[in-house]
Amino acid sequence: MRSGSKKLEKGSLLDKWLNREKDNKPRKGIEPRPNGVSVPLSLGQQRLLFLQQLNPENPFYNYADAYRFKGNLNLDLLLKSFVSVAENHEILRTSFKVKDGQAFQTIKNSANFETSKYDLRNRSPEDIQKIAVTEARKPFDLSSGSLVRLSFLQLAAEDYLVVLTMHHIIFDKWSMGILLREVAETYTKLPNGEELEIPRLDIQYADFVYWQSQKEIEEKDLTYWEEKLANSPELLNLPTDFARPHRPTFNGAYFTKCFPEILSKKLQSLCRERKTTPYVFLLTAYKILLNRYTNENDILVGSPFTNRDRLELERLIGFFNDTLVLRSDLSGNPTFVELLEQVKQTTHEAFAHKNTPFETLVKTLKPERYLNHNPLFQVMFIYHNVPEMPSFGDDLELEHEPFDFGVAKFDLTLYISEKSEREMSATFEYSKDLFEEETIDRMHRHLENLLEGIAENPNQQISDLPLITDEEKEQFFEWNNASANVISPKLIVDFFEDQVRTNPDCTAISVQNSRFTYRELNERANAVANYLLSLNLNRKQPIGLFLESSLEMIVGIFGILKAGFAYLPLDAEYPKERIDYILEDSGASIVLTQDVFLGKISDETIEVHKIGEIITSARLDAPILSDPISKDDLAYIMYTSGRTGKPKGVAVTHGNLAYSTAARFGLYSERPETFLLFSSFSFDSSVVGIFWTLATGGHLVLGTRRIEQDLAGLANILEKEKITHTLLLPSLYSQLIKSIPKSAFDSLDTVIVAGEVFPTSLCKEHFEILPNVKLYNEYGPTEATVWTTAHRIILEDSGSKIPIGKPISGTKVYILGDNQKQVPIGVSGEMYIGGKGVAKGYFNDLEFTNTRFIQNAFDDTAEEKLYRTGDICRYRSDGAIEFIGRKDDQVKVRGFRIELNEIEEAIKQDTEIIDAIVKLESINEEIETNDETDVLLNALRGLKPEEADEVLRSIENFSDEEIQSMIGKTASA
Ligand code: AMP
Ligand code: MG
Numbered sequence: 001m002r003s004g005s006k007k008l009e010k011g012s013l014l015d016k017w018l019n020r021e022k023d024n025k026p027r028k029g030i031e032p033r034p035n036g037v038s039v040p041l042s043l044g045q046q047r048l049l050f051l052q053q054l055n056p057e058n059p060f061y062n063y064a065d066a067y068r069f070k071g072n073l074n075l076d077l078l079l080k081s082f083v084s085v086a087e088n089h090e091i092l093r094t095s096f097k098v099k100d101g102q103a104f105q106t107i108k109n110s111a112n113f114e115t116s117k118y119d120l121r122n123r124s125p126e127d128i129q130k131i132a133v134t135e136a137r138k139p140f141d142l143s144s145g146s147l148v149r150l151s152f153l154q155l156a157a158e159d160y161l162v163v164l165t166m167h168h169i170i171f172d173k174w175s176m177g178i179l180l181r182e183v184a185e186t187y188t189k190l191p192n193g194e195e196l197e198i199p200r201l202d203i204q205y206a207d208f209v210y211w212q213s214q215k216e217i218e219e220k221d222l223t224y225w226e227e228k229l230a231n232s233p234e235l236l237n238l239p240t241d242f243a244r245p246h247r248p249t250f251n252g253a254y255f256t257k258c259f260p261e262i263l264s265k266k267l268q269s270l271c272r273e274r275k276t277t278p279y280v281f282l283l284t285a286y287k288i289l290l291n292r293y294t295n296e297n298d299i300l301v302g303s304p305f306t307n308r309d310r311l312e313l314e315r316l317i318g319f320f321n322d323t324l325v326l327r328s329d330l331s332g333n334p335t336f337v338e339l340l341e342q343v344k345q346t347t348h349e350a351f352a353h354k355n356t357p358f359e360t361l362v363k364t365l366k367p368e369r370y371l372n373h374n375p376l377f378q379v380m381f382i383y384h385n386v387p388e389m390p391s392f393g394d395d396l397e398l399e400h401e402p403f404d405f406g407v408a409k410f411d412l413t414l415y416i417s418e419k420s421e422r423e424m425s426a427t428f429e430y431s432k433d434l435f436e437e438e439t440i441d442r443m444h445r446h447l448e449n450l451l452e453g454i455a456e457n458p459n460q461q462i463s464d465l466p467l468i469t470d471e472e473k474e475q476f477f478e479w480n481n482a483s484a485n486v487i488s489p490k491l492i493v494d495f496f497e498d499q500v501r502t503n504p505d506c507t508a509i510s511v512q513n514s515r516f517t518y519r520e521l522n523e524r525a526n527a528v529a530n531y532l533l534s535l536n537l538n539r540k541q542p543i544g545l546f547l548e549s550s551l552e553m554i555v556g557i558f559g560i561l562k563a564g565f566a567y568l569p570l571d572a573e574y575p576k577e578r579i580d581y582i583l584e585d586s587g588a589s590i591v592l593t594q595d596v597f598l599g600k601i602s603d604e605t606i607e608v609h610k611i612g613e614i615i616t617s618a619r620l621d622a623p624i625l626s627d628p629i630s631k632d633d634l635a636y637i638m639y640t641s642g643r644t645g646k647p648k649g650v651a652v653t654h655g656n657l658a659y660s661t662a663a664r665f666g667l668y669s670e671r672p673e674t675f676l677l678f679s680s681f682s683f684d685s686s687v688v689g690i691f692w693t694l695a696t697g698g699h700l701v702l703g704t705r706r707i708e709q710d711l712a713g714l715a716n717i718l719e720k721e722k723i724t725h726t727l728l729l730p731s732l733y734s735q736l737i738k739s740i741p742k743s744a745f746d747s748l749d750t751v752i753v754a755g756e757v758f759p760t761s762l763c764k765e766h767f768e769i770l771p772n773v774k775l776y777n778e779y780g781p782t783e784a785t786v787w788t789t790a791h792r793i794i795l796e797d798s799g800s801k802i803p804i805g806k807p808i809s810g811t812k813v814y815i816l817g818d819n820q821k822q823v824p825i826g827v828s829g830e831m832y833i834g835g836k837g838v839a840k841g842y843f844n845d846l847e848f849t850n851t852r853f854i855q856n857a858f859d860d861t862a863e864e865k866l867y868r869t870g871d872i873c874r875y876r877s878d879g880a881i882e883f884i885g886r887k888d889d890q891v892k893v894r895g896f897r898i899e900l901n902e903i904e905e906a907i908k909q910d911t912e913i914i915d916a917i918v919k920l921e922s923i924n925e926e927i928e929t930n931d932e933t934d935v936l937l938n939a940l941r942g943l944k945p946e947e948a949d950e951v952l953r954s955i956e957n958f959s960d961e962e963i964q965s966m967i968g969k970t971a972s973a
């Protein structure tokens with residue numbers, strides 16, 4: 001930070017603070033340590049030692065930089081100059097030993113640098129890069145006494161790349177400035193015997209450490225941090241490309257882009273206008289970026305600074321880095337300028353209380369510790385002014401080479417470098433455990449868009465600032481229009497009648513041993529239709545169907561549709577209250593049922609008709625005389641959870657149904673020859689089997705109730721009926737595939753899973769057992785007519801989360817943030833659905849309909865509304881969509897949509913109960929646990945018991961018994 005302070009605005013808060021320290025407080029200098037004392041490690045060094053011991057071979061705390069020397073370089077002289085500088089700075093001769101659990105520094109009399117020379121003339125840039133990276137990544141042994149490595153790579157006669165690698169425990173960025181200046185001074189003056197202008201050191205790094213170890217931390221500083229960081233979130237949940245590993249590798253990469261010159265200049269001038277430093281300005285923008293990526297308002301960012309606030313420390317090489325935790329509250333959608341003021345204030349306060357070392361903070365605040373992410377913050381921000389290179393004489397040019405040696409200590413670090421007013425660049429250092437380069441590339445463009453938006457108008461609310469790129473907008477449009485728009489000219493009854501004409505004697509439906517051909521089914525449906533028409537009913541009232549899974553159920557459905565009515569399925573298993581509620585809410589006045597259920601409908605105003613009698617008493621060949629059916633007439637009403645404490649009837653039109661079915665013709669290469677129907681007809685997943693099969697001349701096999709519990713019976717059906725297609729919940733499929741003999745699946749062509757999250761493990765299982773059976777994941781809410789997206793699952797998917805796929809034909813999806821704007825690829829938002837499948841709304845409930853079905857602001861041409869699902873999803877970069885979870889507390893239990901608050905409300909009806917919380921206990925093995933103990937146990941595997949013990953003790957949260965038990969577990973695992 002201090003290097004940046006030179007360019008500080010006069011009068012800025014930071015500037016005042018820096019000067020106040022120096023002007024008003026003449027303090028006693030740091031004295032040399034007493035002779036012979038054992039020098040401990042500074043607090044920062046202790047942390048690095050600890051981290052390095054945890055990851056002994058990992059180069060993540062190597063500090064490496066590369067410099068290009070062009071011209072007449074005298075290598076011997078250069079090396080000599082380094083050695084000479086080390087004579088001045090003890091820290092370059094220091095190593096670290098541990099005795100009786102205490103770490104201390106030992107200082108040698110002479111420097112012992114690791115050096116190597118490579119002749120790489122005529123070698124490819126890739127080779128050169130490889131060698132440079134290998135040099136920079138070689139681990140150091142902290143006890144060895146050689147923590148400085150000089151690698152000289154000769155690229156041409158007068159061209160050298162010098163890679164300087166130190167362990168961070170003896171070094172920091174500021175030190176590099178000192179080192180280069182002193183080496184340059186020595187290099188240029190030594191040969192002529194000139195006097196060196198190198199400041200004499202009164203104290204050494206070890207003196208500082210000794211002094212620090214005697215010093216107490218100011219109580220008021222600690223209190224500030226305790227208050228400021230109270231109840232901090234555990235983790236900033238950045239959307240990642242890969243699941244966070246239990247044990248990070250710290251493999252990382254850099255990605256740098258320069259800001260356009262005009263943008264840099266605009267930003268600099270805005271900073272002056274707002275009397276703020278570019279540091280605070282860009283940090284504010286970074287926080288907005290993080291907020292938009294995570295949807296979190298409580299954003300903590302770490303920012304390293306060199307804590308050399310005494311003149312005598314400014315001349316020292318050593319590890320003086322400490323980290324400020326800068327926490328901001330982005331709630332309430334402030335404007336950029338308002339947030340800027342807040343961040344300015346926070347930064348000012350943080351610097352005023354900066355003398356609380358990060359390790360003390362962690363010990364005091366005791367955040368939950370995990371080995372796979374940093375406590376308190378996981379993202380960093382660094383702003384630095386690029387320093388000028390010292391001169392190595394007239395015949396030698398020195399340039400800093402950007403150098404990525406492949407480590408990332410944090411999830412994400414944003415470095416802003418300012419070379420000049422108009423030359424600013426942003427580098428993201430990112431963890432390769434979590435991110436792909438493509439994602440970071442997009443992040444860059446989002447940051448730039450955001451900054452452009454701020455430059456345009458800093459008084460915008462942060463949610464209005466632009467983020468996504470034009471390319472992304474185009475992509476979204478393309479993905480929505482990838483498959484041809486199916487506009488079905490026919491209604492479902494027409495499709496069915498076509499099949500009756502062409503395949504009258506083929507089997508249409510069967511259950512156990514009874515079956516109907518297409519002609520038989522059609523005649524009976526006509527009989528039902530005619531009967532309903534003879535009653536002179538109002539088309540606006542649905543016709544209830546209270547039937548078990550039977551041939552009559554399908555007869556009833558087609559009869560109702562052919563007569564131009566909507567069917568209202570009533571599951572005989574539903575509790576009586578639910579049936580009564582649905583009948584009343586839907587205004588149904590007629591119910592078709594079977595003998596077994598007579599008397600189950602208590603409402604006397606409802607006419608109950610026996611479907612069997614209707615069929616037997618009718619003339620089967622009579623034509624139907626219904627008025628024409630329009631695509632806007634309702635086809636069915638299905639009741640599902642409605643987030644209001646009461647189930648809601650979703651009103652689906654003939655148009656919706658025809659489209660939803662026709663969209664299958666394009667996506668699925670095979671029509672369903674024999675479809676086994678598992679779903680109850682009161683779920684819209686039953687629509688797939690019923691209408692797809694009967695619209696395409698297939699044979700629909702109805703499962704009997706609880707068919708899934710009779711595995712032998714089920715195997716028998718699969719084999720006997722030669723089932724080719726089916727659709728079921730993934731949880732059910734997972735059970736069946738494990739327990740039914742493989743031979744029963746011989747005729748199977750396609751399995752569709754839908755309705756809940758598809759567990760990754762099932763993918764492998766499927767392809768192990770049934771490698772030739774096509775597997776599809778379908779997603780969609782009842783409100784968008786059965787399905788919205790689909791994904792053909794392939795074996796290669798088993799390595800990651802299984803997506804729900806891309807929008808089906810005629811359907812458009814929009815993944816929106818809380819600001820109703822499209823979120824970037826990879827970032828999660830709520831799924832909104834538009835297109836031909838969007839239902840009319842909730843039956844007889846305009847008010848609630850208007851809260852969930854909203855105007856489509858993304859497509860001027862679309863007359864349909866957008867349905868707001870409450871599902872949180874995100875785009876993968878290939879356009880497939882991932883389902884993340886729910887925005888509310890809706891859950892799925894065996895395919896039932898349930899609102900937990902609906903249950904809570906019901907429980908609270910009991911007057912003795914004041915409040916209730918309902919939670920879903922999942923036994924799904926795939927639910928990720930972030931249990932600290934698990935994470936720790938994994939991390940400790942492979943360590944010796946003594947080492948594990950040491951690690952656990954340093955975390956300080958565990959009792960002796962807990963430590964013993966954990967060590968026992970890792971040993972036995
Ligand atoms: P329903 O209206 O009963 O079909 O339930 C629709 C809801 O089930 C969706 O809004 C999702 O929350 C969930 N759902 C449906 N299909 C899937 C799927 N393939 N993966 C994950 N969740 C799904
Ligand atoms: Mg459904």
